[in-house]
Amino acid sequence: MSSLLSKHESVYRTIRERILNGGYEPGERLVLSTIARDLDVSPVPVREAIRRLEAEDLVTFERNVGARVNTLDDEAWEQLVEMLALLDGYAMRRAQCRITLAALGEAQRLNDALRAHAGGPADQHGEVMALHRLFHRTLYAAGDNRYLIETLDSAWDRIDASRVLASRWPAHRLASAVNEHDELLRMLRSGHVDPSELERCTRQHSLNAIIAIRGRGDTGRLDRVVPALNP
Amino acid sequence: MSSLLSKHESVYRTIRERILNGGYEPGERLVLSTIARDLDVSPVPVREAIRRLEAEDLVTFERNVGARVNTLDDEAWEQLVEMLALLDGYAMRRAQCRITLAALGEAQRLNDALRAHAGGPADQHGEVMALHRLFHRTLYAAGDNRYLIETLDSAWDRIDASRVLASRWPAHRLASAVNEHDELLRMLRSGHVDPSELERCTRQHSLNAIIAIRGRGDTGRLDRVVPALNP
DNA sequence: GACAGTCGGATCGTATACGATCCTTCGAAA
DNA sequence: TTTCGAAGGATCGTATACGATCCGACTGTC
Numbered sequence: 001m002s003s004l005l006s007k008h009e010s011v012y013r014t015i016r017e018r019i020l021n022g023g024y025e026p027g028e029r030l031v032l033s034t035i036a037r038d039l040d041v042s043p044v045p046v047r048e049a050i051r052r053l054e055a056e057d058l059v060t061f062e063r064n065v066g067a068r069v070n071t072l073d074d075e076a077w078e079q080l081v082e083m084l085a086l087l088d089g090y091a092m093r094r095a096q097c098r099i100t101l102a103a104l105g106e107a108q109r110l111n112d113a114l115r116a117h118a119g120g121p122a123d124q125h126g127e128v129m130a131l132h133r134l135f136h137r138t139l140y141a142a143g144d145n146r147y148l149i150e151t152l153d154s155a156w157d158r159i160d161a162s163r164v165l166a167s168r169w170p171a172h173r174l175a176s177a178v179n180e181h182d183e184l185l186r187m188l189r190s191g192h193v194d195p196s197e198l199e200r201c202t203r204q205h206s207l208n209a210i211i212a213i214r215g216r217g218d219t220g221r222l223d224r225v226v227p228a229l230n231p
Numbered sequence: 232m233s234s235l236l237s238k239h240e241s242v243y244r245t246i247r248e249r250i251l252n253g254g255y256e257p258g259e260r261l262v263l264s265t266i267a268r269d270l271d272v273s274p275v276p277v278r279e280a281i282r283r284l285e286a287e288d289l290v291t292f293e294r295n296v297g298a299r300v301n302t303l304d305d306e307a308w309e310q311l312v313e314m315l316a317l318l319d320g321y322a323m324r325r326a327q328c329r330i331t332l333a334a335l336g337e338a339q340r341l342n343d344a345l346r347a348h349a350g351g352p353a354d355q356h357g358e359v360m361a362l363h364r365l366f367h368r369t370l371y372a373a374g375d376n377r378y379l380i381e382t383l384d385s386a387w388d389r390i391d392a393s394r395v396l397a398s399r400w401p402a403h404r405l406a407s408a409v410n411e412h413d414e415l416l417r418m419l420r421s422g423h424v425d426p427s428e429l430e431r432c433t434r435q436h437s438l439n440a441i442i443a444i445r446g447r448g449d450t451g452r453l454d455r456v457v458p459a460l461n462p
Numbered sequence: 463g464a465c466a467g468t469c470g471g472a473t474c475g476t477a478t479a480c481g482a483t484c485c486t487t488c489g490a491a492a
Numbered sequence: 493t494t495t496c497g498a499a500g501g502a503t504c505g506t507a508t509a510c511g512a513t514c515c516g517a518c519t520g521t522c
Contacts, residue, residue: 048278051282
């Protein structure tokens with residue numbers, strides 16, 4: 001007789017879930033004994049769960065003090081997104097010669113669903129973020145490199161946990177992003193696009209999120225170099 | 232009265248060290264109670280250490296069975312190096328406009344030390360690998376993006392742990408790598424190199440390691456496209 | 463000889479207990 | 493009023509204990 005998940009595993013998933021969708025805020029303290037009582041387990045499996053979250057850079061643990069949900073200042077957030085842009089762009093390059101028609105169709109459906117939200121009520125931010133992440137995930141999963149996918153997922157997790165996009169993504173950026181997605185899908189389908197060019201455009205699409213959050217405006221275009229983050 | 236490190240922390244470092252430099256082989260079992268006795272602590276901090284190593288993808292833990300040092304098959308190894316090439320190339324691009332003369336000099340010294348090993352006895356493989364990794368680390372640390380650096384370090388760790396380079400790096404590859412390093416340093420110093428070009432060449436340098444291990448030969452050149460891994 | 467079933471040792475999983483550390487609070491002296 | 497220091501509570505850190513699970517070996521049957 002055994003449950004499917006060990007206690008440590010289910011505790012891990014529960015805490016992680018709460019961090020990612022705002023149940024625990026950035027900076028919030030995670031007290032072992034409190035969580036243990038809350039989830040009806042002893043502190044031991046909770047400690048193990050927190051160690052894993054620490055290794056994933058979702059929480060910070062200070063000896064004899066305890067754990068807190070990580071916060072991201074503006075500079076850290078931009079550096080993280082910059083890495084995500086890099087990985088996403090390359091994953092797209094790999095996807096170009098591997099993606100199936102089914103995956104392309106799925107991505108198109110997700111982007112159409114996103115378009116339906118553009119200009120809509122701002123209180124569906126959670127759904128929009130989930131759709132947007134799923135759109136990208138569908139594409140980079142087609143790139144079929146385990147390490148790229150894991151690192152991308154991990155980066156997205158930390159971005160979600162930071163609540164930066166959830167609280168500061170400008171509403172008008174969504175429409176631009178949807179158009180850029182369409183453009184990327186066109187490039188994928190065409191079959192005649194230089195891989196380097198596809199990678200460059202995909203990277204630029206992600207970097208545009210930084211520019212939008214910085215409030216420098218938003219080109220919504222991939223076909224020219226926007227103010228470069230790195231000359 | 233307290234020691235500098237908690238037991239869990241020092242256990243973590245000890246195990247990690249052994250995994251990285253071959254004290255524990257890929258595939259080897261890590262038995263909690265044995266390690267605990269060996270390091271003179273109770274099994275509890277050992278479990279925490281193993282959880283962290285699991286989250287770092289250095290070991291795999293199976294419920295009710297135990298932990299093993301991770302193994303990398305050829306395909307996984309190539310995918311990991313491919314990601315490393317991507318990150319390293321971009322870190323170099325960032326470094327181009329940030330690196331100091333001191334860091335450039337340090338990198339040159341490390342590469343000169345590497346050159347001194349080329350053609351030398353093959354039993355100094357450990358030192359060569361350490362120098363090589365340090366050379367790259369000096370450069371991408373200059374890129375000054377915390378996430379790039381952490382992800383690169385983590386990827387190098389897993390590559391070291393796999394023992395693939397330690398056991399299969401062809402001796403002749405070292406001389407080529409040293410020349411490529413020189414070429415990259417020249418590009419960094421010149422100040423007139425297109426950032427995209429620098430990134431491309433740096434990426435290619437890392438990808439050449441895959442080609443060398445595959446045994447397809449080794450161009451030792453960065454100025455033309457070698458048989459592409461991704462068209 | 464092949465196979466199923468049972469037993470036992472090895473190992474993991476978690477609860478509990480208790481000492482160690484930190485941080486806040488409160489009070490007394492300057 | 494400010495500062496120093498002691499006391500107490502909150503919380504962490506680790507050892508120990510013991511039940512649960514897995515796996516290999518042994519035995520008996522066909």
